[in-house]
Amino acid sequence: MASDATDKILEKHPDARRDKLIPILQEIQENCGYLTEETIVKVGQHLHLPASKIYGIATFYNQFTFIPRGRYHLRICHGTSCHASGARALIREAEKLLKIAHGETTRDGMFSLEIVACMGACSRTPVIEINGEYFPLTDSSQLREILDRILQKENR
Numbered sequence: 287m288a289s290d291a292t293d294k295i296l297e298k299h300p301d302a303r304r305d306k307l308i309p310i311l312q313e314i315q316e317n318c319g320y321l322t323e324e325t326i327v328k329v330g331q332h333l334h335l336p337a338s339k340i341y342g343i344a345t346f347y348n349q350f351t352f353i354p355r356g357r358y359h360l361r362i363c364h365g366t367s368c369h370a371s372g373a374r375a376l377i378r379e380a381e382k383l384l385k386i387a388h389g390e391t392t393r394d395g396m397f398s399l400e401i402v403a404c405m406g407a408c409s410r411t412p413v414i415e416i417n418g419e420y421f422p423l424t425d426s427s428q429l430r431e432i433l434d435r436i437l438q439k440e441n442r
Contacts, residue, residue, distance in 0.1 A: 315349075
């Protein structure tokens with residue numbers, strides 16, 4: 287399935303050059319959820335670049351992932367301001383509740399966890415983000431409530 291999606295995306299960029307690499311990788315990841323080895327090879331062939339160059343660029347940017355993310359991708363800010371406001375407790379609580387660590391996905395594919403350096407929301411710390419929705423000023427009990435709401439919605 288990911289292969290077909292990659293092919294369709296590359297077809298939309300027939301004469302793409304190196305300057306389109308990042309947007310193409312972003313589009314593939316947005317559609318497929320992550321980048322595979324096969325994707326890296328195909329993009330390299332399409333842009334006439336070595337796969338090692340594509341991989342090197344993709345690993346440089348932390349926006350790209352090579353493992354499947356959960357249906358609900360939880361990002362916790364651990365920047366200076368968030369750290370000072372209790373982000374470490376949020377991280378521990380998320381790891382305990384989800385039974386995963388940074389960079390991992392739950393066995394059922396429901397949740398994945400990412401700890402990020404900064405989300406640019408320093409006045410509303412600590413902050414978490416789930417699938418693009420921000421939850422500022424979050425504490426451990428609020429995190430439990432948010433995750434419970436997601437699970438209730440999924441179990442309907």
